[in-house]
Amino acid sequence: MTVRTRFAPSPTGYLHIGGLRTALYAHLFAKKNNGVFVLRIEDTDQARYVEGAIDKIYSGLHLAGINWDEGPDLGGDYGPYIQSERKDMYLPYAKQLVESGKAYYCFCTKEELDERRAAAEARGETFKYDKHCLHLSKEEVERRLAAGEPYVIRQNIPEHGEAGFDDVIYGRIDVDCSELDDNVLIKADGMPTYNFANVIDDHTMGITHVMRGNEYLSSTPKYNLLYEAFGWEKPVYIHLTPVMKDATRKLSKRHGDPGFEDLLAQGYLAEAIVNYVALVGWSPGDDREFFTREELTEAFSIEGLSKSPAIFDETKLRWMNAEYIRRLSPEEYIKHAEPYLEAAGVGHMDKHILARILQPRTEVFTDITAMVDFLAKLDEDYSMDLFTNKKSKTNPEVCRNVLEDVIPKLAALPEWTEEALHEFLMNYAAEHEMKNGTLLWPIRIAMSGRTVTPGGAIEIAALLGREESMRRLNLGLVKLKA
Numbered sequence: 185m186t187v188r189t190r191f192a193p194s195p196t197g198y199l200h201i202g203g204l205r206t207a208l209y210a211h212l213f214a215k216k217n218n219g220v221f222v223l224r225i226e227d228t229d230q231a232r233y234v235e236g237a238i239d240k241i242y243s244g245l246h247l248a249g250i251n252w253d254e255g256p257d258l259g260g261d262y263g264p265y266i267q268s269e270r271k272d273m274y275l276p277y278a279k280q281l282v283e284s285g286k287a288y289y290c291f292c293t294k295e296e297l298d299e300r301r302a303a304a305e306a307r308g309e310t311f312k313y314d315k316h317c318l319h320l321s322k323e324e325v326e327r328r329l330a331a332g333e334p335y336v337i338r339q340n341i342p343e344h345g346e347a348g349f350d351d352v353i354y355g356r357i358d359v360d361c362s363e364l365d366d367n368v369l370i371k372a373d374g375m376p377t378y379n380f381a382n383v384i385d386d387h388t389m390g391i392t393h394v395m396r397g398n399e400y401l402s403s404t405p406k407y408n409l410l411y412e413a414f415g416w417e418k419p420v421y422i423h424l425t426p427v428m429k430d431a432t433r434k435l436s437k438r439h440g441d442p443g444f445e446d447l448l449a450q451g452y453l454a455e456a457i458v459n460y461v462a463l464v465g466w467s468p469g470d471d472r473e474f475f476t477r478e479e480l481t482e483a484f485s486i487e488g489l490s491k492s493p494a495i496f497d498e499t500k501l502r503w504m505n506a507e508y509i510r511r512l513s514p515e516e517y518i519k520h521a522e523p524y525l526e527a528a529g530v531g532h533m534d535k536h537i538l539a540r541i542l543q544p545r546t547e548v549f550t551d552i553t554a555m556v557d558f559l560a561k562l563d564e565d566y567s568m569d570l571f572t573n574k575k576s577k578t579n580p581e582v583c584r585n586v587l588e589d590v591i592p593k594l595a596a597l598p599e600w601t602e603e604a605l606h607e608f609l610m611n612y613a614a615e616h617e618m619k620n621g622t623l624l625w626p627i628r629i630a631m632s633g634r635t636v637t638p639g640g641a642i643e644i645a646a647l648l649g650r651e652e653s654m655r656r657l658n659l660g661l662v663k664l665k666a
Contacts, residue, residue, distance in 0.1 A: 187219030188392045191245075191252075192226045192382065195237035198443040199244030201435055201496060202397060202427045205461050209424065210395045211250045212462075212484040222389060223255035225266040226382065228375050238266075244444050247454050249477055262389040267381050274376040277384050277414075278337045278369050286413035287369055289325050290317040290338045312365045313338065337370040339380075339406065347405035352422045352486055354398070359405045367406055379403055383410045391419055398423040422486055425465055428493045435496050442498075451549030452501070453520070456508040460501045465494040474507070506547040514539040517546075524552040529560030533647045537602060541639035558632045559647055562656055566633030568663065573635075576621030583626035584664040590623070591657050594645075600653075602646035609642060630660025 191207040193199070199207075214221040223245070225238055242257065254260030264270050281287035290313075297313075304311040318340060320328075329335070341347075341364045348358030369380040376384070386394060401423050411418045427435045435441045442450065447457050459475055467490070468475075468483045475483065509517065518535045525531045525538060542552060571583040578586075590612065597608060613623045628641040631653060637644060645653045 185392060186390075187214055187217040188222060188390050189214040189219065189395060190222040190224050190386070190389065190391050191250075192224040192385075192396075193241055194226050194229065194232065194378075195241065196232045196234050197237055197437065198240050198445050199248075200437050200443045201441070201461060201464075204244070204248060204250075204444045204458075205427060205464060206396060206424060207245060207250050208248065208458060208462060209466070209484070209489075210393075211252075212481055213393065213395065213486065214253075215481045216484050219392075220253045221250075222260070222262075222391070223252035223265065224385060224389070225256055226378060226385075227266060227268045228378050228381050230268070230375065240445070247448065248444065248458050249454070267376070267385065270381075270385070271375060273388075274381060274384055275370060275374065278376075278380065281339070281369070281410075281413055282337065284413065286340050286409075287337050288318045288340055289320075289329065289335045290368075291320075291328050291333050291335050292317060293334075315340075315366060318366075334372045336368045336372055338366040339369055339410065341366050341406065341409065347409050349404050349408045349418070349421055351401070351404075352420060353425070353489055353491055354401065354423060357401065357405070359402075364406055379406065380410070383407050386419055387411070387414070387416050393420045393422060395422040395424065398425055422489070425490055425493045427464055428495045430495060441496075447501075451524070451551065452505045453508050456505040457501065459508075460504050464496055465490045473504070502547050509546050509549075510544060512543070514543070517543045521546070521549055521552055524549050525556070528553045528556050530556050530647070533559065534602075537639070537643055537647055541643050545638050555638050558634055558637065559644070562631075562659075563633045564659060566629070570629045570633070570635055571626055571664065573621070573625050576625040577619060578622055578625045580664055582622065583629070584661065586618075586623060586626045587630065587657060587661045587664065590627070591654070591661060594657070595650075595654055597650075600646070600650040602642060605642050605645050626660070627657065631656045 189210040191203075191210050193203055193207075211221045213219070223241075225241070238256070245252070252258065254262065254265065256263075256265040259265075278287060282289065292313075300314065301311040317338070342361045345361050346358045347361055347364065348356060350356050367379050368377050370376055385391075404421060404423075408418060429435045429439070429441055433439070437443055444457065448454060455477075458477075459473075459480075462475065462480055462484075463473065466484070467488045469488055472483075509520075512520070514536065517539050521539070521542065522531065522535075525533075525535070530538065538556070542555060545555060546552060568580050571578060571580045593612070594605075594608070597604060609623060609627075610620070612618075613620050616623075624641040628637065628644065629635070631641065631644050631648060639647075648656070
């Protein structure tokens with residue numbers, strides 16, 4: 185048997201973290217078992233359809249390195265892979281269930297159903313369809329159909345007995361049939377409901393392992409009744425525990441929690457996100473935390489999936505992302521950082537120096553702006569208190585004397601390179617029997633207006649260039665003399 189898994193998102197927006205994890209696990213399981221990973225778009229709920237969402241799903245999965253073997257854009261032997269394009273195939277299956285007594289036509293109007301729902305609520309009961317139309321005669325049903333009355337097709341859930349299924353994570357789950365409602369299978373517009381379409385699609389696409397969120401646990405007994413009604417082999421069910429924001433709340437876009445592309449926009453690396461998400465609800469069985477995609481595929485097993493909800497810890501993700509950034513080559517770092525450097529107004533500066541001073545300090549790429557904005561524009565109202573530093577043994581008077589002497593000598597340097605600046609300043613400190621910090625602190629403050637900067641005075645001067653460096657140094661001296 186060839187393992188076939190699927191990811192079946194609804195086109196309602198961006199790829200959220202829970203969806204990313206489901207897709208990742210389904211992909212890893214298929215690849216681990218030399219199987220096939222299918223992408224299917226479930227768009228039966230046309231009211232929630234978001235224009236452009238399918239393309240966002242494609243781009244999100246590709247960015248995450250999750251590539252499918254069959255799907256809407258690739259085709260395959262089991263297409264179409266968009267449910268709305270499969271519309272004509274669902275009604276015959278529903279009619280087959282009607283003929284076998286496992287489903288029935290329902291002509292109840294919305295108004296009638298609303299009235300019964302209100303009555304149930306008034307009695308303090310949970311509304312459940314009362315099988316009213318199940319008891320219509322065959323002749324009455326045929327008459328109404330011939331008259332063109334609107335209808336839905338409902339699943340005929342047994343009134344007695346149990347429905348259940350086996351789940352890899354949760355074990356055996358049985359539900360009393362009396363607790364189940366008669367699902368709508370085919371809506372009045374002819375479209376199948378999600379509950380019906382996913383069963384038909386999973387079977388006709390040969391899906392062997394269904395991996396999805398545990399919010400579908402309550403519906404799965406009804407799905408299994410459909411498999412039994414058709415006499416079909418059931419897939420292996422693997423219901424994943426939820427991704428939690430904290431101990432009480434699921435991660436949710438509705439509550440402002442970031443999706444995959446939000447995290448990318450915040451400066452996270454796709455590889456780091458995927459690595460972290462893999463560990464949110466799965467353990468490799470040892471203390472490893474960093475995986476290449478190949479290593480993830482090799483290590484992944486459904487036995488490592490957690491039975492407990494997993495908390496999405498953005499602090500931990502940030503730490504992991506910083507580790508990924510530090511492992512980049514300088515060239516790779518610059519490639520990722522360049523848009524942020526350009527946006528900060530420092531894209532024209534020496535990128536080798538920028539990479540060297542920024543890479544060890546970058547946790548997410550959006551950090552860059554705050555670290556380098558002083559290079560683009562000096563806050564000239566910085567406090568004179570910044571010139572005081574006990575460790576460097578400086579105060580405004582010491583700094584004034586240092587700058588008065590060193591500025592003309594810096595201005596006369598034949599070369600303004602990092603190497604030339606370093607050689608001159610180190611020699612100057614040695615010749616004047618001065619601590620390096622006593623010399624470099626006033627230069628750093630005058631050029632940055634900050635006590636904390638990526639890189640020190642020499643790197644900052646090299647990045648700013650001679651003209652801007654001298655302007656800032658002279659401004660600092662003027663402020664010290666005021």
